[in-house]
Amino acid sequence: MSDPSPITAADEPTPASVVLGIETSCDETAASVVIGGRLVRSSVVSSQVDLHARYGGVVPEIASRAHLDLLVPVVAEAMVEAGVEGPDVDAVAATHGPGLIGALLVGVSHAKALALVWDKPFVAVNHLEAHLYASFLEEPDLDMPVVVLLVSGGHTLLARLESTTDIRLIGSTVDDSVGEAYDKVARMLGLGYPGGPAIDRLAPSGTPQVRFPRPMLRQGLDFSFSGLKSAVERYLAATPGAQPADVAAAFVEACMEVLISKCRAAIKEYPVSSLVIVGGVAASPQLRAAATELCADLGIELCLPPVKWSTDNGAMIGLATWDYLANGITNTLEPVPGLGMEAF
Ligand code: KG4
């Protein structure tokens, strides 16, 4: 939760300045009140990790049902913490894709119902784009263009942003996302779900004893992680006694080399003065350290969201909504499970 401060007159005059943002695309039920596109007045995230942990990953139907149970209290808490009531809200926004269809439907339906009752616009927000806005919290006046690396549970991609509404995809995974690889490898190592933080904690105490493949390392700006995942699986099967910390260290080493060298190649091809890294895997201390080193080497700025806003949250939805409204976008009403960056 960000530091709430009272609404001041200065916050009030802009139309649609109080936004309720709702996020239910995967396994976090989240809501946030954002003022003026910058001030996060409340951010409530209810994680379903405990519900999914025993299955080793997100079970879509369980996620949808949990969102149904949790969303009303989460929204209520966000509104109370922000000190706003229905009539104070100028727009209601929700992630409409990409994500799990049932999970998306819960958030979109709820947001549309609130918008209807309060007679306010409904804004359907692209989840991938919203991740970007969490990083702009730290650097609201970032000079464009920038190269963005988005690393989440569902996506791994590189984009070049001319502006927040002109996003060009320049690289993408051809199979799994890096977050999925973290989650699957954590499962193989018996570390449970979610895998990213568990691997992060274990890897520093290990030493790589094997060099896992770096798929597509020198092949353009696209990524591939399924071969790396399978290589870990084969290594574990062939190496009884392998220490989980050593395997985690070798896996993280491979991921970092791929992610960082792709960023380096993207910046070489599309010279920019900043690299922005967003999505759940941006919470990784190893990635943060490696990216810091890369940007120092290239003499460019690194823009990262605060760790707590790297993973899914409602604040990024509320923050993104500001630009949508500024560009008159309040039109899309249906969830789009396969939504990609090409929408921009
Ligand atoms: O962005 P996100 O919260 O949800 C999606 O939009 O997918 O990303 C979730 C992914 C999961 O794969 C999770 O294991 C990974 O982000 N993740 C991490 C860390 N925290 C979450 N990966 C590495 N290090 C972390 N600290």
Ligand code: ZN
């Ligand atoms: Zn996400």
